[in-house]
Amino acid sequence: MKFFEHKVVVGKSAFPILFMAFGAALFPSPSVADSNSKIKAIEEQLERITEELEQEKEHRRNLEKLIEELTIQGEAPSPTAETSPEPMVNPESEPPAGAEGELLEGETTTPLVFSEEKYSRGPEFTGGLTGILQGSSKTARGDGQTNASAVLDMEIVYSQNDIYYLIIGAKAWSGRGLDPALATDIPVNYGAERLAGDKDEGIIISHAYLEGLFLEKRFIISAGKMDVSSLFDENILAGSEKTAFVSGAFNRASGIVGKSLEPLFSPALRIILTPAPWAEFQAIYAHSGFDHLERNPYLVAQLSFRPSMGGLEGNYRFYYVSDGREYHDLGGAETRSNRVMGLSFDQFVTDHMGFFLRYATTDDTIKENRVASMASGGLTFSGGLWGRWDDLIGIGYARLGLNDNIDNSANSDGQTALEIYYNARLNPMIAITPDVQLHSNLPTAQDRDITIVALRAQMDF
Known part of the structure; x- marks a missing residue:
């Protein structure tokens, strides 16, 4: 000028x-x-x-x-950083130029090549508080009981060029829920049960990892501390204890079929390849501790298909877990690794209704695998059918298959669970969920059928 x-x-x-x-x-x-x-x-x-x-x-x-x-040389003046939320937090926000595969001025066509800073996004903070009041008609001691639990989730995401991400999360909890008072193979309060363990309260850095998105997000690599069990066997309609089902049978098979990775939040390396919009492959290398990472690895491979049927979303996942920790063979004192195979489907059949299926099975020659398989399925309805677009209704049924090679005389049929919930969105911040669970064939000699009623409050910020 x-x-x-x-x-x-x-x-x-x-x-x-x-x-x-x-x-x-x-x-x-x-x-x-x-x-x-x-x-x-x-x-x-x-x-x-x-x-x-x-x-x-x-x-x-x-x-x-x-x-x-x-x-x-990549030294051109930096574009102004966006102040709107990052797309993974708010999909409707307008991404900066070049964020969706469009090259910025001076950017090379090889995203793996490091370039000077062009813009940054964040840090962005999100969080949520999940409180559950839950009562059971019976416990392992025969009497009824009412317990409360609360879980606080916090996460910070920092983005560089919408290619490199630093993601740090923490969890705090108070209360262990009803599970310690019950003799059950299916967790009745998945969020509190998997997090609390034997501690009534605590706080922990749940994840802290770096993630890179390359080749127009067709190649993703993540490394650091992660919640490994949440990375696979996911399900859009049955995979969130905060907004959908409370029971563990309708959130993940891990921990019910096969043993969960311990500690729950562990070092991991994850790679995701998306060769086509309808296909994805994921591989995970994880470990139960931060020492001797070359020994006894926990390996996961998952193949996902996302076909579009009449414009309706669907996901079909198949996974395999190789658990390198030491387990005992039923035939003797030999120790060996464990394995789990499973699938997780979700499919919308109309704009307001979808179904889900989940199945997992494990090695029945291992002593620790008293539960050999689990099958679950159900339906989810959107409140748009009656004018409340943000509400959800879900109904699910699950059944466990016990290991025939182990004496399960106290419960030869395997535990079953029926759950119904209504998630009512009061405003963008608060949702209330009444929930009912009916469990049968618990692994006890008596009081094998119980009813559990819960009220969940979810607050997002």
């Missing part, structure tokens, strides 16, 4: 000179010598103006060349 402003100024200064030249030509003065000297002066001034213009043009060419060189 300065170049053009200077050019305009120079142009204005030339007009009086040109006017004088025309005046001299039209009205010559009596003195020819004077006229010749004036003409010569005008010519000299025009030459100086021409030289100045050429210098300005050369200066502009040099500036353009310098900008081009800086751009190629």
Whole structure:
């Protein structure tokens, strides 16, 4: 802009000179010598103006060349960072240029090559508080009991160029729920049971890892401390203890079929490949501690398909777990690894209704695998059917298959669970969920059928 402003100024200064030249030509003065000297002066001034213009043009060419060189080296001025939420938090926010595969000026077509900072996003903070009041008609001691639990989730996400992410999360809890008072193979309060263990309250860094999104997000790699059991066997309709089912049978098979990774939050390396919009492959290398990572690994491979049936979303996942920790063979004292195979399907059949299926099975020659398999399924309905678009109703049924190679005389049929919930969204921050569970064939000699009623409050911020 300065170049053009200077050019305009120079142009204005030339007009009086040109006017004088025309005046001299039209009205010559009596003195020819004077006229010749004036003409010569005008010519000299025009030459100086021409030289100045050429210098300005050369200066502009040099500036353009310098900008081009800086751009190629990745040193061009940084675009202004976006102040709107990052797309993974708010999908409707407008991403910055280049965030969805469009190359920024000067960015190479090879995203694995490091480039200078262009923009950053964050840190962005999200959190939620899940409180559950839950009562059982009977416990292991025969009497009824009412317990409360609360889990606080906090997460910070920092993004660099929408390619590199630093994700840190923490959990705090108070109360262990009803599970310690029950003899059950199916957790009745999945969120509190998997987190609390034998501690009534605590706080922990649940995850802290780096994640990189490359090749237009078709290749993702993550490394650090993670909640490994939440990374696979996921399900859109039956996979969130905060908004959907409370029971563990409708959240994950891990921990019911096969043993959960301990500690729950462990070091891991995850790779996700998406060769096509309808297919995804995921591989996880995890470990039960931070020492001797080369020994006894916990390996997961999952293949997912996402076909679009009439524009309705569906996900079909198949996974395999190789648990390298030491287990005991039923045939003797030999120790060996464990394995779990499973599937998790969710499919919308209308805009307001979908179904889900989950199945998992494990090695029945291992002593620790008293539960050999689990099958569950159900339906979820959107409140849009009756004008409450953010509400959900879910009904699910689950059944366990016991290991026939182990004496399960106290419960030969395997435990079953029926759960119904209604998630009512009161406002963008608060949702209330009444929930009922009916459990049969608990692994006890008596009081094998129980009813559990709960009220869950979810607050997001």
